[in-house]
Amino acid sequence: MRLLLLAPLFLFLGGCVTNPGQTENDPNTGRLGADQNYESLSNTYIQLANEYMKRGDYATALNKAKKAVQRDPNNGNAHLVLGLIYEQLGENGSANAAYQRSLEVDSSLEVDSKNPYALNAYGSYLCKLGEYQKALPYFDRALQNPLYQTPWVALANAGYCARKAGDLSMAQSYLLKALERNPGFAMALYQMAEVRFAQGRYMSARAYLQRYREVAKPTAQMLYLSILTERKLGNDD
Incomplete structure (x- = not known):
């Protein structure tokens, strides 16, 4: 992303x-x-x-x-x-x-x-x-x-950058603020799904991915994360 x-x-x-x-x-x-x-x-x-x-x-x-x-x-x-x-x-x-x-x-x-x-x-x-x-x-x-x-753009970019730096807590803080400003911002929704997955919070990751699909077309990267998430939740189908 x-x-x-x-x-x-x-x-x-x-x-x-x-x-x-x-x-x-x-x-x-x-x-x-x-x-x-x-x-x-x-x-x-x-x-x-x-x-x-x-x-x-x-x-x-x-x-x-x-x-x-x-x-x-x-x-x-x-x-x-x-x-x-x-x-x-x-x-x-x-x-x-x-x-x-x-x-x-x-x-x-x-x-x-x-x-x-x-x-x-x-x-x-x-x-x-x-x-x-x-x-x-x-x-x-x-x-x-x-x-x-468009402050949600800078907030989502900061969240992405913090996650790449390995600081999931900071990334989550930025991304939640981005979604407060723009609840349908696809980039922030996907990034939050990645943060939740990295935190082991797979039900929450699924929820953010579902919200993403409501506002944007699925990408190969998003679909792959969806597969990984469902496997963690025991849904091999």
Whole structure:
């Protein structure tokens, strides 16, 4: 089960301000609480990069993302999309640099360190590399922004990361919080099934798998866990 890096593009575009004179960021929400300029050329290139990335055309997506950065080097989301593309291409050094740049804050506050979508993306990237302890604080920072529209994504990613680190108790805590925010979030339901199975709580694992099937199509990974769970419960059929 893969990490979920981002919400739809229109959500994390809210983390960008392209007006050079706009520096009045809220200390808790960053640019999500500031006036936005969605019609800037930089944001247009970001949208194009996102569309080409979804189509699997990473060469064109990379070209558009680079143009977004060129048009506005202080657009944090331009660096964020650039990082996502580099990550998909396996260019980890360039991806890391782009992610870090998306979260920097310079003296004029032209890049946003409180963008929850960028924080979630960078945390997911670190978790993918096996840097679990480094990743978790980025999810926590994303969750501190009260304007974050999809906190269950960061919570589920944090749960996954904690489970990979071997901390089932922490994983359970994150995942239950994700399901409090979004009871039908398939990723969290599946991750909770895996946690319950690892804890030896097979009836509970079955219940989470049943809830998963109510909201999402079964995957090979989910079906295999279902088989293992039923065998533990003595249902060899």
